Amino acid sequence: MPTPPPPALSGRRGQAARNDGAILDAAREVFLTDPKAPIAAVAERAGVGISALYRRYPGKEDLLRTLCHDGLRRYLTEAEAALAEPDPAAALRGFLERVVVADLHALTVNLAGTFTPTPQMDADAVRAAELSTALFERARPALREGLVVDDLTLVLEGCSAVRMPTPARTREIRLRYVEVLFTGLTTDPGRPLPGPPPDARELSWRWLDT
Numbered sequence: 001m002p003t004p005p006p007p008a009l010s011g012r013r014g015q016a017a018r019n020d021g022a023i024l025d026a027a028r029e030v031f032l033t034d035p036k037a038p039i040a041a042v043a044e045r046a047g048v049g050i051s052a053l054y055r056r057y058p059g060k061e062d063l064l065r066t067l068c069h070d071g072l073r074r075y076l077t078e079a080e081a082a083l084a085e086p087d088p089a090a091a092l093r094g095f096l097e098r099v100v101v102a103d104l105h106a107l108t109v110n111l112a113g114t115f116t117p118t119p120q121m122d123a124d125a126v127r128a129a130e131l132s133t134a135l136f137e138r139a140r141p142a143l144r145e146g147l148v149v150d151d152l153t154l155v156l157e158g159c160s161a162v163r164m165p166t167p168a169r170t171r172e173i174r175l176r177y178v179e180v181l182f183t184g185l186t187t188d189p190g191r192p193l194p195g196p197p198p199d200a201r202e203l204s205w206r207w208l209d210t
Contacts, residue, residue, distance in 0.1 A: 022046040023053055027067050032103075032110050039063065061115040068115075071107045072124050075099060079131035089142040092135050093182050096156065100174045105153075105160040129200070144188045148197040155181050 026046035030037050039060045043053045057063040078098050085091035099105065117125070136149040159177055164170040 019046070019048050019052055020056055022048060023056065023063070024067060024070065027063050028107075031064065031067070032106055035110050035114055064111055064115040065118060065121065068107050068111055069118070069121050069124070071102075071104045072121060072128060074102055075104050075128050076124060076131065078102070079128065079135060082135055083131065083138070088135075088139040089186065092139040093178075095135060096152070096159075096182065097175055097178050099156055100159045100178050101171055103160060105156045109157055109160060142186055144185055144193070146193040146197070147185060150198045150200060150203055151185075153203050154198060155185070 023042060023046045027042045030041050030045055034041075039053065039057075040050055042063065043050045046053070053063075057066065078095055082091040082095035085094065132152060133149050136143075136152060159174050159181070162170065162174050162177060164173055
């Protein structure tokens with residue numbers, strides 16, 4: 001999802017804000033395609049000079065951190081909004097749909113382990129886990145027996161892997177499978193889920209070597 005446009009500014013401040021939005025949008029496109037791409041590829045895609053990029057982001061890790069932290073903050077915003085909705089099951093469904101459309105988990109899948117998170121990112125990740133758990137527990141009466149909150153993470157990752165030739169078609173197909181998967185989350189066929197559920201350590205393995 002493109003970075004929201006910054007507030008209207010004039011002169012150099014306005015140009016800097018526009019450049020930053022273009023850089024982050026370009027970085028998302030470049031690094032989701034190839035996490036090992038050089039930072040110069042981002043400048044080229046954004047249509048800015050490499051010096052303008054380095055003024056804002058001294059190195060590739062700084063850019064990756066900002067990109068992922070922006071996604072994490074968006075996740076927090078969506079989770080908090082969902083918790084404010086009155087119907088727990090509908091709130092969880094809407095949350096899954098919005099997170100999938102925003103493509104937030106693609107950042108984790110592709111970029112985890114490529115940079116060292118900041119303490120604030122670690123704190124926000126803890127908060128994201130708390131909010132996810134709250135959403136899940138609130139909706140638990142409507143969910144299939146045997147599910148755990150970490151199952152939601154893998155559902156979201158699976159949807160983020162779907163890519164079609166156009167953004168509009170990608171969005172449409174992802175929402176199609178959110179619907180299919182949500183039916184599986186809420187329909188109990190009377191048999192147990194195979195295998196033990198994922199745990200938090202399994203889901204964080206990508207970050208362990210940073």
